Amino acid sequence: MSAAQGWISPATGTAWFVVVGLEVHCQLAAPTKLFCACRPQFGAEPNTRVCAVCSAQPGALPVASMEALRLAVRAGLALSCDIAPRTRFARKHYFYCDLPKGYQISQDEAPFCRGGGLLLASGKRVRLQRIHLEEDAGKAIHDRGEDTLVDLNRAGIPLIESVTEADISSADEAVEFLEALKEILQHAGVSNCDMEKGELRCDVNISVHRAGEPWGVKVEVKNLNSFRFVHAAIEHEIARQVAAIEGGDPARRVVQETRLWDPDKHATRTMRRKEGAADYRYLPEPDLPEVELDAAFVAGERARLAPPPAERRARWMHEWRVAAKDAAALAATRRLADWFEAVVRAGAPGKEAAAFVLNELPKALAEDGGRGAVEDLGLALESSPLLPRHVAELLRLAVAGEVSNAGARLVLRELARAGGDVDALVDALGVRVVRDTAQVEGWCREALVGREKIVADVRSGKEAAVNALLGPVLKLAGGKADAAFVRETLLRLIREG
Amino acid sequence: MSPTARAWHDLDAAQLALEHARGARSVVATIDDCLARIAASNAGLNAFLALDAERARERARLLESTARAGAAPGRLHGVPIAIKANQACRGLETNCASRMLAGWRAPYTATAVERLEAEGAIVVGATNMDEFAMGSTGEHSAFGPTRNPWSVAHAPGGSSSGSAAAVAARLVPLALGSDTGGSVRQPAAWCGIAGLKPTWGRVSRHGLVAFASSLDCIAPLARGVGDLELALSIMAGADARDASCLPTPFAAPIALDGLAGLRLGVVAEWRAALAQGPARDLHEANLSALRAAGAELVEVSLATTRHAIACYYIVAAVEAASNLSRYDGARYGLRADEGARTLLASMSATRRAGFGAEVQRRIVLGTWAHSAGWSARWHQQAARVRTKVAREFAAAFERCDLLVGPTAPTPALRLGAHAGDPAAMYACDALTTPVSLAGLPAASIPAGLVEVDGARLPFGLQLVGPLEADMLVLAAARVAERVVCPEPLRAPVEEASS
Amino acid sequence: MSPAHDPATLQALRDAAALARLDLGGDEAERLCADVARILAEFELLQQVDTSGCEPMVAPLEARGTLREGGPEDSLPRDELLALAPRSDGEHYVVKKAIGGEA
Numbered sequence A: 001m002s003a004a005q006g007w008i009s010p011a012t013g014t015a016w017f018v019v020v021g022l023e024v025h026c027q028l029a030a031p032t033k034l035f036c037a038c039r040p041q042f043g044a045e046p047n048t049r050v051c052a053v054c055s056a057q058p059g060a061l062p063v064a065s066m067e068a069l070r071l072a073v074r075a076g077l078a079l080s081c082d083i084a085p086r087t088r089f090a091r092k093h094y095f096y097c098d099l100p101k102g103y104q105i106s107q108d109e110a111p112f113c114r115g116g117g118l119l120l121a122s123g124k125r126v127r128l129q130r131i132h133l134e135e136d137a138g139k140a141i142h143d144r145g146e147d148t149l150v151d152l153n154r155a156g157i158p159l160i161e162s163v164t165e166a167d168i169s170s171a172d173e174a175v176e177f178l179e180a181l182k183e184i185l186q187h188a189g190v191s192n193c194d195m196e197k198g199e200l201r202c203d204v205n206i207s208v209h210r211a212g213e214p215w216g217v218k219v220e221v222k223n224l225n226s227f228r229f230v231h232a233a234i235e236h237e238i239a240r241q242v243a244a245i246e247g248g249d250p251a252r253r254v255v256q257e258t259r260l261w262d263p264d265k266h267a268t269r270t271m272r273r274k275e276g277a278a279d280y281r282y283l284p285e286p287d288l289p290e291v292e293l294d295a296a297f298v299a300g301e302r303a304r305l306a307p308p309p310a311e312r313r314a315r316w317m318h319e320w321r322v323a324a325k326d327a328a329a330l331a332a333t334r335r336l337a338d339w340f341e342a343v344v345r346a347g348a349p350g351k352e353a354a355a356f357v358l359n360e361l362p363k364a365l366a367e368d369g370g371r372g373a374v375e376d377l378g379l380a381l382e383s384s385p386l387l388p389r390h391v392a393e394l395l396r397l398a399v400a401g402e403v404s405n406a407g408a409r410l411v412l413r414e415l416a417r418a419g420g421d422v423d424a425l426v427d428a429l430g431v432r433v434v435r436d437t438a439q440v441e442g443w444c445r446e447a448l449v450g451r452e453k454i455v456a457d458v459r460s461g462k463e464a465a466v467n468a469l470l471g472p473v474l475k476l477a478g479g480k481a482d483a484a485f486v487r488e489t490l491l492r493l494i495r496e497g
Numbered sequence B: 001m002s003p004t005a006r007a008w009h010d011l012d013a014a015q016l017a018l019e020h021a022r023g024a025r026s027v028v029a030t031i032d033d034c035l036a037r038i039a040a041s042n043a044g045l046n047a048f049l050a051l052d053a054e055r056a057r058e059r060a061r062l063l064e065s066t067a068r069a070g071a072a073p074g075r076l077h078g079v080p081i082a083i084k085a086n087q088a089c090r091g092l093e094t095n096c097a098s099r100m101l102a103g104w105r106a107p108y109t110a111t112a113v114e115r116l117e118a119e120g121a122i123v124v125g126a127t128n129m130d131e132f133a134m135g136s137t138g139e140h141s142a143f144g145p146t147r148n149p150w151s152v153a154h155a156p157g158g159s160s161s162g163s164a165a166a167v168a169a170r171l172v173p174l175a176l177g178s179d180t181g182g183s184v185r186q187p188a189a190w191c192g193i194a195g196l197k198p199t200w201g202r203v204s205r206h207g208l209v210a211f212a213s214s215l216d217c218i219a220p221l222a223r224g225v226g227d228l229e230l231a232l233s234i235m236a237g238a239d240a241r242d243a244s245c246l247p248t249p250f251a252a253p254i255a256l257d258g259l260a261g262l263r264l265g266v267v268a269e270w271r272a273a274l275a276q277g278p279a280r281d282l283h284e285a286n287l288s289a290l291r292a293a294g295a296e297l298v299e300v301s302l303a304t305t306r307h308a309i310a311c312y313y314i315v316a317a318v319e320a321a322s323n324l325s326r327y328d329g330a331r332y333g334l335r336a337d338e339g340a341r342t343l344l345a346s347m348s349a350t351r352r353a354g355f356g357a358e359v360q361r362r363i364v365l366g367t368w369a370h371s372a373g374w375s376a377r378w379h380q381q382a383a384r385v386r387t388k389v390a391r392e393f394a395a396a397f398e399r400c401d402l403l404v405g406p407t408a409p410t411p412a413l414r415l416g417a418h419a420g421d422p423a424a425m426y427a428c429d430a431l432t433t434p435v436s437l438a439g440l441p442a443a444s445i446p447a448g449l450v451e452v453d454g455a456r457l458p459f460g461l462q463l464v465g466p467l468e469a470d471m472l473v474l475a476a477a478r479v480a481e482r483v484v485c486p487e488p489l490r491a492p493v494e495e496a497s498s
Numbered sequence C: 001m002s003p004a005h006d007p008a009t010l011q012a013l014r015d016a017a018a019l020a021r022l023d024l025g026g027d028e029a030e031r032l033c034a035d036v037a038r039i040l041a042e043f044e045l046l047q048q049v050d051t052s053g054c055e056p057m058v059a060p061l062e063a064r065g066t067l068r069e070g071g072p073e074d075s076l077p078r079d080e081l082l083a084l085a086p087r088s089d090g091e092h093y094v095v096k097k098a099i100g101g102e103a
């Protein structure tokens, strides 16, 4: 489906235009909650990350976290928003068991940033209306018996809510926007956006209309916690709304309401009609004075901001021939991207460096010898004695054939453990590739003993059969042999027979 | 150790601390006697809602032993103090005189209380009040009205009724109240003692159960201004747990020899609020005495005075409705949801059962005045009038250093005088609410006695300063208290109880 | 019409009571709303004040720049927190069944 041509009704063949706006909540990667010093931790025992402030004990007051504010400003800068010189919190009132104060501290008329936006691949710009800071609610658990259970570990965790203009015209565009937003926020270190942990949640506003007609009635679908659901909910709503309008049944007409996505039924359902719409009674928060974001602070954050990840990825692919998949993985966090670029700046070839960083470093850094997660790689590298110039040097030796892959792995492990000098380690670990033909021939002869079938196969023209011998020879060589040279030697010996 | 001739309860807090520190008097003995006096008089006054005798004695022993071990004594060494039941003190019941919070013991201590304790003060108990600080007579307590030590048929004023009554009855030399629209100044006036409402934000509100956040102040009550000054200099100052607390360094006390050179603005509208009669005569005589003592009296006008009550009650009710949303029966306090099957029904039943009528009235008023469709005409308008009030004060301070007037339009009212007529009760706050709206510092000092319907009752004088001029207010009040009331007032109930 | 007798105001007050979760109905609730309506009648004067040029005040003083620096601190022990609650299961607060969204 192309957004420009609209959505074609299967019943009538009419082209419908789709108008979508998003409200995206992202959890900030801050060390504390927004208004107290509790340390959030996903999966912690219920109600163990709760204090007098976030459980709304009488007399306890909120004090806003500097670090949360810093991350929020960084998000605004990364999305080219205008940062307000002064910003204020406001109370948003409603009663629910997961909202301890009976109001959420959010922002109303004075969000910390307005404007901004980002570009889709098509060149279309999706504008942001605003981004504001607010606290998360706790968790209500309904599926354990008669009562509802409440866990306040999440209550007070800092979120930014990004509100787009209604610039999105299809489910595909919505998901493309979200992917891009996620990448930017992760890259800027603002949020981990881990959707499994509920760190990114999305509300969608959707309406449909025919060409030349005013926009239709807007329906909100709340609390979508995966991009797949966002896509499905939009597609479903378009079909539902078009069918309702074309059907003309007044009982099924589209009304302004809030709906929820039911993944089991693969459909949206009514949560709250407009008549029952909440009156949030926003009140400027008297407990929290206006926050002045002075120009020097904002300029400092701007200076620390990395180039946009999409730009960096494009440059790596274009200039250094890095594979697209590798570029995406390396751009996942700013730390990793910076580290990778440092390796290249230290003289390593980009394409090889990308593959090496992604394939070898997680293993080298994993303490139990297992395979570490690429997601945490940037953070792990920052505290490791392994430096970008080590990797560049090692790659140079590997490309020159002076160390084998197996040898390079041994050196990496040692560097990750204690750092050191690459050249010296290659010798100390005895992994410098042996060029001595006699020695390599010796290992090959030893491996050929009792392998008459392979010898026969090679002689009859099946050259690939020799590959089965590479492993045994390299093992005998203890990482000191070069695979290509070994292969060459094996073939020669077999043919010379 | 030889006790001085005077009983501990005849000393002010500063003197008592000095005698304890010098070893001239035993802290343990003072605390024991203090608890005994409270036990003897509380049935009549109903000033205390919760006592913590064990904790108080424990602290007394600890203070004595650390002092023997050479620790430097604090400025309130061994002084028994009372705190209002809306101030958190770990271990003590902080019920705000509400069924909603009956039994609630704060899991932390208010900054102001912590700072007083760090100077050696000993909290003996929590005092009665109008529920959640909403009321001007002390009658709106879920645990019965407080009585005025000058006449048990009269109200002590409110909402800091118990703290004022306890100080007036010499049960403690120093107590904390809270002043949102006059809740410390007006009971101070009605009980014949001194009370200070600091500049909003001067004292951390951390641990003060919120009523109307943009107006609430923790405020001390004592028999004389000297102790107010001492308490304020201990409590004031930035607090990492209250973002609205003033970060500016706190000014040192100011010493004034007399009132010469001081321009006192006499607010025409406040003066006119007094009806013909003994209170008005007393007030006029006091103004003359201040002039005679060297003050230059300047007539000023605050035309918004007549709107202050409406403005204050709307603003305060809106914030109260917001602040009291947290009482839903889930995490602390009362849950009264017998038969309720849903969360909604449980919350509603609990809030109807837990809050008294005055609190419910203000929650409804505040919710309504801030609801969609009504907010612009009511809450927004009130918040604009508030700006106008503050501007008027600022203009008045162009012409004078401090403002002076009566603290309240009348001396203490009889208990039940305004039962069933909330608007009439609100009129008690006509002269204190304007000051609160502007956030200004103000002291009420005892200004003599008047004879009203057969009772001799105290009357108060209010001194108001510009924002942050707390120390000037206190310095002038210190001189003024000697001018208008040279003999300290002594409540008669005390003789009956001791 | 004075707010004390205006049916629209009275209805709005009843709605506000419901919004504030004080909505059990009955005579008492009626009396409460009537009280508030009478108070409002007294406050009607406020509408006459000329407030042109006056921004709504949020607080008398703006203490700027008071933000929390520094890292995490210990939360409260769960036992202490839940001991204050009317009902808990030792791990959670326990409340009456919450059906869907807001209560």
Ligand SMILES: [Mg+2]
Pocket: A106, A134, A161
């Ligand atoms: Mg939000």
Ligand SMILES: [Zn+2]
Pocket: A033, A036, A037, A038, A049, A050, A051, A052, A053, A054, A055, A156, C075
């Ligand atoms: Zn907390």
